[in-house]
Amino acid sequence: MRLWIPFAVSAGSLLVIASFVGAGWDAPPVETTQIGYRGTGMYLEQDVEKLEALKASNVAPVAPWEADPEGDRAGDLYENVQVLGDLSDDQFNQFMAAITEWIAPEQGCEYCHDLENLAADTNYRKVVARRMIQMNQAINVDWGDHVGTTGVTCYTCHRGQHIPVNYWYDDQEPKPASNMSRAGQNVAGKFSGNTSLPQNALMDYLMGNETIRVHGLTPLPTGSTTAGIKETERTWSLMMYMSESLGVNCVTCHNSRAFNDWDQSPPQRVTAWHGIQLTRALNTDYMTGLAPVFPEERKGPEGDVFKVGCATCHNGVQKPLYGASMLQDYVNALDTKGPTDVPDYSTYVPSETEVMGTGTPAPATPSSSSALPSTTSVAAAED
Numbered sequence: 001m002r003l004w005i006p007f008a009v010s011a012g013s014l015l016v017i018a019s020f021v022g023a024g025w026d027a028p029p030v031e032t033t034q035i036g037y038r039g040t041g042m043y044l045e046q047d048v049e050k051l052e053a054l055k056a057s058n059v060a061p062v063a064p065w066e067a068d069p070e071g072d073r074a075g076d077l078y079e080n081v082q083v084l085g086d087l088s089d090d091q092f093n094q095f096m097a098a099i100t101e102w103i104a105p106e107q108g109c110e111y112c113h114d115l116e117n118l119a120a121d122t123n124y125r126k127v128v129a130r131r132m133i134q135m136n137q138a139i140n141v142d143w144g145d146h147v148g149t150t151g152v153t154c155y156t157c158h159r160g161q162h163i164p165v166n167y168w169y170d171d172q173e174p175k176p177a178s179n180m181s182r183a184g185q186n187v188a189g190k191f192s193g194n195t196s197l198p199q200n201a202l203m204d205y206l207m208g209n210e211t212i213r214v215h216g217l218t219p220l221p222t223g224s225t226t227a228g229i230k231e232t233e234r235t236w237s238l239m240m241y242m243s244e245s246l247g248v249n250c251v252t253c254h255n256s257r258a259f260n261d262w263d264q265s266p267p268q269r270v271t272a273w274h275g276i277q278l279t280r281a282l283n284t285d286y287m288t289g290l291a292p293v294f295p296e297e298r299k300g301p302e303g304d305v306f307k308v309g310c311a312t313c314h315n316g317v318q319k320p321l322y323g324a325s326m327l328q329d330y331v332n333a334l335d336t337k338g339p340t341d342v343p344d345y346s347t348y349v350p351s352e353t354e355v356m357g358t359g360t361p362a363p364a365t366p367s368s369s370s371a372l373p374s375t376t377s378v379a380a381a382e383d
Contacts, residue, residue: 041256060321063329067094079119083338095333102155121356135286137337146274150325166311169300193240201237206279245311246318282308292345
């Protein structure tokens with residue numbers, strides 16, 4: 001009997017630990033904030049070193065200048081201004097200067113425009129930008145239950161990048177070997193907090209209207225409480241993604257003694273619920289509709305368009321830009337709705353389409369005030 005093997009393994013482990021200690025290794029400094037009653041485990045713990053980097057990357061830029069709202073309207077002065085035509089000339093140019101810095105600070109105007117004909121829609125990026133402005137306006141006007149009066153701007157997501165750093169797509173990689181199946185699990189999922197939980201939970205929960213459930217209140221799958229292990233794991237995957245996106249842990253939205261009970265949960269849980277509804281609407285009503293416009297290099301490996309998630313706006317902090325609002329600098333550009341018509345993007349031909357038609361009115365945006373899930377039918381209701 002080789003009784004010496006466990007002892008040898010233990011001794012080796014101790015030597016490894018001792019080598020780290022001897023080399024001066026130490027755990028990172030942690031900042032702990034009590035956010036609930038003492039003794040209930042309601043604590044938020046954050047790496048201090050990461051916090052400094054987050055603070056540096058979440059500073060809201062100042063407006064290029066204070067725009068004059070008076071004067072001729074942009075729609076009367078310039079051609080093919082379909083969404084921002086009600087802005088004054090000065091407001092329009094101020095916003096164009098700002099959006100250039102937010103998205104293409106190095107390329108400048110030519111990133112979206114043909115410099116020989118600024119009015120033309122031949123550059124697909126201009127077509128996309130117009131739709132994204134409509135999306136931005138809709139968020140600020142229709143989704144106050146999530147964004148409050150702080151709102152969002154293009155910078156909230158882009159941060160000086162053409163494509164926001166934190167997007168997601170249909171993730172099927174690595175594909176299993178022939179005649180094998182892993183049901184989208186057992187790999188370090190990019191969109192599941194680098195866990196081995198289901199890697200495509202965002203497709204289930206941030207695209208369609210699938211109900212988010214963990215478990216029922218009855219021992220048998222009766223009535224509406226039919227969630228099983230698969231639903232539980234997918235929900236955990238979504239929660240891991242949300243936690244990483246906001247730089248928080250579970251008790252930011254849930255009470256540690258009763259995760260399922262809405263009445264005992266912090267108010268942030270309701271805000272998060274509206275955020276999930278918002279994200280679904282953005283992906284369904286705005287992002288996927290642009291599929292005919294985006295080139296292949298702007299799509300995921302399965303051919304779907306890049307999509308919006310919690311991390312796209314939050315970028316690692318609970319409140320994007322730590323709650324700083326930029327809307328007051330862009331009055332009428334992003335805090336009100338312009339025309340909401342949606343063109344038929346399937347007719348768009350890059351480098352050829354001069355004017356992308358205004359199309360048909362957009363469908364009504366679902367109310368962000370829709371009823372919350374019942375707290376009596378499920379143990380972990382839709383977050």
